[in-house]
Amino acid sequence: xxxxxxxxxxxxxxxxxxxxxxxxxxxxSITRGFRAEAxxxxxxxxxxxxxCTTLLTIALRIQDIRKYEIKIQQELNQETDYFLEIASLFExxxxxxxxESLRALFRRLIGEYLFQSVLFKRFYEKPRGYPGDYYMxxxxxxxxxxxxxxxxxxxYYVFSHYLVRSVINRKNKMRNLxxxxxxxxxxxxxCRILNIACGPSREVRxxxxxxxxxxxxxxxxxxxxxxGIRYSREKLxxxxxxxxxxxxxxxxxxxxxxxxxxxxxxxxxYNVVYSLGLVDYFRDSVLERFVGFCLSxxxxxxxxxxxxxxxxxxxxxxxxxWLCEWNFYMRDPKVTVRMLTKKNVFSKIRLEWEKNEQxxxxxxxx
Numbered sequence: 001x002x003x004x005x006x007x008x009x010x011x012x013x014x015x016x017x018x019x020x021x022x023x024x025x026x027x028x029s030i031t032r033g034f035r036a037e038a039x040x041x042x043x044x045x046x047x048x049x050x051x052c053t054t055l056l057t058i059a060l061r062i063q064d065i066r067k068y069e070i071k072i073q074q075e076l077n078q079e080t081d082y083f084l085e086i087a088s089l090f091e092x093x094x095x096x097x098x099x100e101s102l103r104a105l106f107r108r109l110i111g112e113y114l115f116q117s118v119l120f121k122r123f124y125e126k127p128r129g130y131p132g133d134y135y136m137x138x139x140x141x142x143x144x145x146x147x148x149x150x151x152x153x154x155x156y157y158v159f160s161h162y163l164v165r166s167v168i169n170r171k172n173k174m175r176n177l178x179x180x181x182x183x184x185x186x187x188x189x190x191c192r193i194l195n196i197a198c199g200p201s202r203e204v205r206x207x208x209x210x211x212x213x214x215x216x217x218x219x220x221x222x223x224x225x226x227x228g229i230r231y232s233r234e235k236l237x238x239x240x241x242x243x244x245x246x247x248x249x250x251x252x253x254x255x256x257x258x259x260x261x262x263x264x265x266x267x268x269x270y271n272v273v274y275s276l277g278l279v280d281y282f283r284d285s286v287l288e289r290f291v292g293f294c295l296s297x298x299x300x301x302x303x304x305x306x307x308x309x310x311x312x313x314x315x316x317x318x319x320x321x322w323l324c325e326w327n328f329y330m331r332d333p334k335v336t337v338r339m340l341t342k343k344n345v346f347s348k349i350r351l352e353w354e355k356n357e358q359x360x361x362x363x364x365x366x
Contacts, residue, residue: 014101051082080319087106134225170307191272196274197222197278198229220245281329283329288340300366301366311332350363
């Protein structure tokens, strides 16, 4: 209880420090704003108390339970979602410069429970130095808990989360798009595919597990992370003879020329260039440059496929911010299409969606 009271006191200090002091102003709108802030703090504080009480109660209950109980899972999921809904509303009432500090205070408060989850611990600590490393996605795809105690229930919370289900759908959709491109490729030349920021290459593993008749396929898997490349190489060691796989360790920003390196040595020799999730970390100007670079790698008639998190159901991103400080850009699909159409020359562009319609695919034909 002392920890909760301290958190609430720190929250009040944080909010007040970033607010205009109404006592020094006769502006009634400022005074009303201050009262609204106070009400928001009170609502948020009550939600924090409720959530912490729930976590403590669950932690104590599962000490006497040897098997996983769905009722406990439902309670944790419901209470976590309720808190995140209040937290998202509260964020909108405080200045942007205070939000990250507030989230850090909150994770310090509940970390003894939250970070018993191997998944959430890795999501937050980012041991490879960046969000969304190969093993984070591999854990999501595997859909198997790795933790004990309350951590196990937080693992299952991850697996049931709408955005995580959308990420798995994204992988499956990409697999299907690749299979379609391979089936449409003709001639004696191999179907050449480049995956930029390949991560664990799970969709590639799904593709090469299929049987191909009279097809030759060449994958080039590019990533900045040597550990991720090593992992993908091991998992793809048993690819069939008709599939050739090359691995490249490269920093995409260097390929784009941001390091002063000349990015002009390009060959128009890929049937498909694709990337899952990478551009969510790019500003618009970098995204435009990335698309132009990728188009230069394609053969005429080749396809660029880029998966992007949408602004649909914006609340599903709250858990990433509050529980593991995993941040990126979300985009409106129609605005994105208009932007890319203005900056690049290509044959056609279309939108595809994974089945939750949370993540969209820009598919551009050169």
